[in-house]
Amino acid sequence: MTSAARTTPADAGSRVIMEIDGAVAYVTLNRPDKLNGIDLDTIDELIAAATTLQQNTEIRAVVLQGKGRSFCAGLDFASAFQDKKRVARYFFAGPRTVNRFQRVNQVWRELPVPVIAVVQGHCYGAGLQLASCADFRFTTRDATWSILEAKWGLVPDMAGTVPFSELLPADVLMRLAMTGEQISGERAAELGLATEASPDPLAAALELVEQIAQRSPDSVAATKRLVYGTRRGGLRATYRLERRLQSAMFKARNTAIARKAGTAKQTPVFGPRTFG
Structure with missing residues (x-):
């Protein structure tokens, strides 16, 4: 940080x-x-x-x-x-x-x-x-x-x-x-x-x-929404939310930063949160 x-x-x-x-x-x-x-x-x-x-x-x-x-x-x-x-x-x-x-x-x-x-x-x-x-x-x-x-x-x-x-x-x-x-x-x-x-x-x-803070702020925000959003939902609603959030993560700039740093075995430097 x-x-x-x-x-x-x-x-x-x-x-x-x-x-x-x-x-x-x-x-x-x-x-x-x-x-x-x-x-x-x-x-x-x-x-x-x-x-x-x-x-x-x-x-x-x-x-x-x-x-x-x-x-x-x-x-x-x-x-x-x-x-x-x-x-x-x-x-x-x-x-x-x-x-x-x-x-x-x-x-x-x-x-x-x-x-x-x-x-x-x-x-x-x-x-x-x-x-x-x-x-x-x-x-x-x-x-x-x-x-x-x-x-x-x-x-x-x-x-x-x-x-x-x-x-x-x-x-x-x-x-x-x-x-x-x-x-x-x-x-x-x-x-x-x-x-x-x-x-x-x-x-x-x-x-x-x-x-x-070592992880993408977007995936952290999406994970919080996923956990709370699926606590009481049925299977279909749970999987639908999971797919929707993962799709958003695929498109997030911080995901690309995390992937690039992970491949290069470097510490990622994330930008501002764009999700949530």
């Missing part, structure tokens, strides 16, 4: 800080005094950050993290429910769309680059759903994870049920979702809910970014 100066937003007091350092975008929850609890403004800022990154063809990965001692302790009910009319607008959606509470997490799955959550401290409720909608989750061993909705008499939501059901066997998911049981980051990794537990999850995440 090429390096560049880190760019920082003008408003460092935002609930979400987005910085770009070379080819990596860092999206940081910035409410450390609230353990990065998510309120309605945080939802808006997270969606805005993802929308901005969607248009950036130079970045190769996104790191989602929380400032301070916690990744995210969940939804900040006290703050969010001060405006009940706004909550209602965010919750209710048409039958063919997602609501805004779901959109804030689903949007990270739609980005054409790998999204990696770096978890420390608390990863509860809405925070766990945000992490689960990242493509990878690196955590400290002593972090605490919980599908916390059971404590409030609720079911998992905010788009978390889709990745939860992909990552966990049904009985494990039901146990965690029915009890709100708290588990360590190490246990989350053992169950497959986290990708890896590490003493330094950010370093582990960036090591993965370095590996991925």
